[in-house]
Amino acid sequence: MRMVLALLMVLGLVVAPGAAVNAAPVAQAREHKVGYDKYSLTVDGERIMVWSGEFHYFRLPSPELWRDVLEKIRAAGFTGVSLYFHWGYHSPAPGVYDFSGVRDVERLLRMTEELGLYVIARPGPYINAETTGGGFPAWLKNVDGRARSSDPGYTAAYREWLGRINPILARHQVTRGGSVIAYNAENEYGANVDPLYMEQLQEKARADGIDVPIVHNNCCNGDLPNWSSGQGAVQIPGVDDYPQSFNCPDPGTWGTWGEGVTRRLRDDAPVYAAEYQAGAIDLNNAGYEKCRELTGPDYMKVYYKSNAIGSGATMFGYYMLYGGTSWGWLPQPNDVYTSYDYGAAITESRGLTTKYDEFKRQGYFMTTVAPLRKTDPAAAPKPSDPAVFTQARSNPDTRTQFVLVRHTDRRASSDLSTTVDWATPDGNYSVPVRVNGRDAKILVAGYDLGGQRLVWSNSEILTHVTVDGRDVAMLYGREGEQGSTVLRYSSAPDVRVLEGDVRSSFDGKDLRLDYTHSGLARGLVSGGGRPPMLLLLGTDETAARFWRMDTGAGPVLVRGTSVVRDAKMAGDKLVLRADTDAPGDVEVFAPARRLVVGGKHVETRRTPSGSLLGALPGPRAVTLPALSDWRYRAEPPAFGDTGWTVADRTTTASPIKPKTLPVLYSDDYGYHHGNVWYRGDFTAEGTEKTVSLNAITGKGGSYLVWLNGRYLGSALGGTQADSEAPVNRDPGRGDFPVPEGLLAKGKPARLSVLVTNMGHNDDWTADDTRFKQPRGLFGAVIGDAKVSWQIRGARDNDVERGPLNTGGLYGEREGWHLPGGHGRWERPPATTGPGVSWYRTDFRFDAPRDQDVSVALRFGERAGKYRVFVFVNGWNMGQYVNGGPQRDFVLPAGVLKTANSLSLAVVSTEPGPGAPVPVSLVQLGNHRTGGPLR
Numbered sequence: 001m002r003m004v005l006a007l008l009m010v011l012g013l014v015v016a017p018g019a020a021v022n023a024a025p026v027a028q029a030r031e032h033k034v035g036y037d038k039y040s041l042t043v044d045g046e047r048i049m050v051w052s053g054e055f056h057y058f059r060l061p062s063p064e065l066w067r068d069v070l071e072k073i074r075a076a077g078f079t080g081v082s083l084y085f086h087w088g089y090h091s092p093a094p095g096v097y098d099f100s101g102v103r104d105v106e107r108l109l110r111m112t113e114e115l116g117l118y119v120i121a122r123p124g125p126y127i128n129a130e131t132t133g134g135g136f137p138a139w140l141k142n143v144d145g146r147a148r149s150s151d152p153g154y155t156a157a158y159r160e161w162l163g164r165i166n167p168i169l170a171r172h173q174v175t176r177g178g179s180v181i182a183y184n185a186e187n188e189y190g191a192n193v194d195p196l197y198m199e200q201l202q203e204k205a206r207a208d209g210i211d212v213p214i215v216h217n218n219c220c221n222g223d224l225p226n227w228s229s230g231q232g233a234v235q236i237p238g239v240d241d242y243p244q245s246f247n248c249p250d251p252g253t254w255g256t257w258g259e260g261v262t263r264r265l266r267d268d269a270p271v272y273a274a275e276y277q278a279g280a281i282d283l284n285n286a287g288y289e290k291c292r293e294l295t296g297p298d299y300m301k302v303y304y305k306s307n308a309i310g311s312g313a314t315m316f317g318y319y320m321l322y323g324g325t326s327w328g329w330l331p332q333p334n335d336v337y338t339s340y341d342y343g344a345a346i347t348e349s350r351g352l353t354t355k356y357d358e359f360k361r362q363g364y365f366m367t368t369v370a371p372l373r374k375t376d377p378a379a380a381p382k383p384s385d386p387a388v389f390t391q392a393r394s395n396p397d398t399r400t401q402f403v404l405v406r407h408t409d410r411r412a413s414s415d416l417s418t419t420v421d422w423a424t425p426d427g428n429y430s431v432p433v434r435v436n437g438r439d440a441k442i443l444v445a446g447y448d449l450g451g452q453r454l455v456w457s458n459s460e461i462l463t464h465v466t467v468d469g470r471d472v473a474m475l476y477g478r479e480g481e482q483g484s485t486v487l488r489y490s491s492a493p494d495v496r497v498l499e500g501d502v503r504s505s506f507d508g509k510d511l512r513l514d515y516t517h518s519g520l521a522r523g524l525v526s527g528g529g530r531p532p533m534l535l536l537l538g539t540d541e542t543a544a545r546f547w548r549m550d551t552g553a554g555p556v557l558v559r560g561t562s563v564v565r566d567a568k569m570a571g572d573k574l575v576l577r578a579d580t581d582a583p584g585d586v587e588v589f590a591p592a593r594r595l596v597v598g599g600k601h602v603e604t605r606r607t608p609s610g611s612l613l614g615a616l617p618g619p620r621a622v623t624l625p626a627l628s629d630w631r632y633r634a635e636p637p638a639f640g641d642t643g644w645t646v647a648d649r650t651t652t653a654s655p656i657k658p659k660t661l662p663v664l665y666s667d668d669y670g671y672h673h674g675n676v677w678y679r680g681d682f683t684a685e686g687t688e689k690t691v692s693l694n695a696i697t698g699k700g701g702s703y704l705v706w707l708n709g710r711y712l713g714s715a716l717g718g719t720q721a722d723s724e725a726p727v728n729r730d731p732g733r734g735d736f737p738v739p740e741g742l743l744a745k746g747k748p749a750r751l752s753v754l755v756t757n758m759g760h761n762d763d764w765t766a767d768d769t770r771f772k773q774p775r776g777l778f779g780a781v782i783g784d785a786k787v788s789w790q791i792r793g794a795r796d797n798d799v800e801r802g803p804l805n806t807g808g809l810y811g812e813r814e815g816w817h818l819p820g821g822h823g824r825w826e827r828p829p830a831t832t833g834p835g836v837s838w839y840r841t842d843f844r845f846d847a848p849r850d851q852d853v854s855v856a857l858r859f860g861e862r863a864g865k866y867r868v869f870v871f872v873n874g875w876n877m878g879q880y881v882n883g884g885p886q887r888d889f890v891l892p893a894g895v896l897k898t899a900n901s902l903s904l905a906v907v908s909t910e911p912g913p914g915a916p917v918p919v920s921l922v923q924l925g926n927h928r929t930g931g932p933l934r
């Protein structure tokens with residue numbers, strides 16, 4: 001490993017930690033040098049702030065919408081994204097890999113390049129992520145050798161995957177003109193570790209052409225093995241922090257899992273907040289709105305700002321920015337259901353929340369103010385009130401200071417006003433500071449803000465741009481709070497207040513502005529020996545109405561619209577792609593005389609602020625169709641005679657051995673996802689009293705049993721066996737009395753069992769016991785009968801929709817879920833028995849081409865014990881479990897087309913009405929986009 005690194009350094013591909021890197025004009029060179037030192041990553045010698053967050057392409061089966069989400073991420077000021085790559089999503093079987101359609105990760109990487117976002121590439125092989133098998137393909141369950149170790153079987157398997165994904169990532173590295181700036185080896189590899197494996201993973205990456213720094217995300221703030229030194233060490237060890245835990249039912253929780261200040265793990269590498277909590281899994285079914293509250297703007301203010309100043313991190317990966325949908329068989333069953341909304345800043349239906357606004361406020365600051373990229377801890381100004389806590393960093397070159405202000409007791413809720421004695425680079429000042437409970441601010445002193453000198457401010461900096469030689473700066477504070485900003489001039493500048501109440505005084509060197517944060521105040525400062533400045537002073541809310549976009553002619557500011565996707569200068573025109581969710585103002589601060597939005601010229605007038613002001617229309621109302629005209633089809637037990645596989649194996653690779661033989665695990669027969677049917681044929685004795693079964697389905701699964709076509713009942717599937725404590729050799733047990741007279745001596749008999757398997761467990765503990773837990777029947781006893789078993793699961797891999805789309809319901813095998821519907825459908829009967837009932841209808845979705853209308857399928861109330869698999873145009877968009885936490889199933893554009901088919905496979909363990917479960921289409925967002933989302 002060390003040798004490989006040394007070689008790359010000689011080749012100039014990886015710069016030694018701390019070494020100087022030559023500056024090169026970034027815009028001209030296609031290939032760049034990536035380096036790093038204790039402060040930050042560098043590209044061609046320039047320090048960069050990797051302000052990024054996580055996005056899972058595999059949770060949005062619509063490449064057109066990847067761009068939508070990435071544009072929204074960029075619009076909030078993010079400079080990068082952190083991307084897991086999901087082995088199992090691409091590989092239905094050993095040696096088979098697919099990177100087409102919704103799996104076209106090269107397209108994804110090209111989008112990041114077009115948008116100028118850096119990528120932290122995280123290809124695992126293990127990724128966790130609450131996805132089936134933690135990202136492992138289910139066929140790996142049949143491979144000998146402990147997963148996440150250097151065992152040969154596993155090694156050969158993961159090299160197959162890395163041999164495919166690494167070259168793709170390598171092609172897209174910053175060093176080759178692409179976006180990939182770092183490569184994450186493994187994932188929270190802290191339990192049962194094998195340093196040789198960690199080393200070999202990196203050797204493989206280097207051999208496959210990865211030359212950017214290798215990073216790792218350590219769980220639990222550095223306490224477990226963190227790969228900062230010794231065999232298997234990575235160049236930039238990072239840390240995962242989830243300070244709020246996943247306690248969504250109690251969103252008032254504060255810091256259950258600590259202070260969340262990312263530890264420095266190496267002195268020669270930047271501090272990397274690899275996964276910093278930006279939402280939560282809904283472990284206790286509280287609903288994602290509660291998770292959003294748990295990790296809301298107040299938490300973000302206190303924890304993110306405390307982390308930035310506490311650690312000096314310059315690499316961040318907020319987990320998640322957009323969670324998306326664990327469609328098909330993507331969910332890992334223990335922790336999540338279909339929705340992976342995560343309470344993130346961007347909702348599953350791609351809406352922007354108040355968390356997004358807070359990200360934008362912090363992100364614009366973190367990425368505009370360059371001295372933040374190189375800071376050391378510094379003496380903090382002392383507050384006069386001990387209830388206020390301060391902490392500081394400063395840039396050793398510019399001496400710019402950054403001071404965190406918050407409550408000393410993190411949980412306190414009082415509103416405090418105090419002063420701090422601040423020794424700024426430009427002199428000593430007594431600065432008034434106001435801090436609310438569960439709030440924090442980063443105040444700046446000694447900063448060259450464009451052509452101005454900011455001495456200090458107790459308002460926070462949103463961002464600033466320079467337009468036509470004039471600085472435009474936006475500062476903000478909480479509504480109603482006092483604010484002061486001090487700027488330095490060589491002579492008295494002219495101050496003209498255009499809007500709001502701003503008082504100014506000049507003492508011969510300092511211009512002091514005093515104001516109350518309310519709405520949006522504007523002041524023009526000119527003269528005083530500096531270029532002119534427009535100062536915008538707003539509140540949290542007004543700050544969030546601004547968008548900063550880079551154009552070829554420098555950055556511009558836009559006020560209004562619900563998002564700005566892109567901005568370009570074309571001659572004297574500013575050309576925007578922007579959305580609106582309501583009619584309203586659009587104001588631009590740009591070197592422009594004309595404005596074009598969504599391809600249309602917008603009438604504007606020049607304002608006293610020097611901006612252009614116009615108005616934009618909102619979206620037109622859209623009506624969604626009612627779902628009616630349902631047709632029906634029954635799936636009788638173990639229907640059809642084709643497609644069965646004889647189940648007669650006596651050995652298994654699973655560490656959990658079955659209770660009875662033959663082995664009936666579905667994975668052992670190549671059926672890895674979703675429902676499987678079993679049939680067991682035997683010659684009856686006539687004396688059998690009970691059918692005793694065990695099934696391991698993963699949490700939330702169940703099974704239904706028929707004997708000679710008669711329904712015997714159902715039971716819940718088990719979730720553990722053998723090596724879990726307490727040892728359970730009797731998981732998912734169901735005992736079903738044999739009805740009197742159903743079996744006759746010497747007569748053939750048939751047992752039919754439908755097992756609803758859930759996804760596969762993860763392998764967080766790296767010991768196979770969870771991941772290699774079987775799915776399907778674990779044991780079967782019918783008196784003394786000798787049973788011949790057969791099993792039937794999914795037909796073939798659905799090449800378009802991928803290996804996780806389809807299970808082994810008979811209707812799925814026959815294409816009842818696909819457009820076209822295949823075969824004869826009938827009017828629904830008055831009642832249905834237990835088992836599988838299919839319902840189907842068609843509907844149109846006609847949204848105007850220039851509108852982004854977000855749609856979900858909503859389940860209404862109907863009593864009963866049933867679950868429903870939702871298929872839209874053949875795409876398995878999730879599993880509704882009656883009584884479960886999720887009622888809305890988001891249907892992304894791309895899956896949703898103009899003409900649509902909807903199939904519902906209802907698995908019911910009791911008789912029910914013949915009508916389908918009540919469902920309707922609902923609108924979760926409506927935006928005018930000015931053109932198709934592409």
Ligand code: GAL
Nearest residue numbers: 127128129130187188240281
């Ligand atoms: C981390 C893990 C992620 C995800 C997260 C919780 O431990 O690295 O993959 O599982 O926890 O959502």
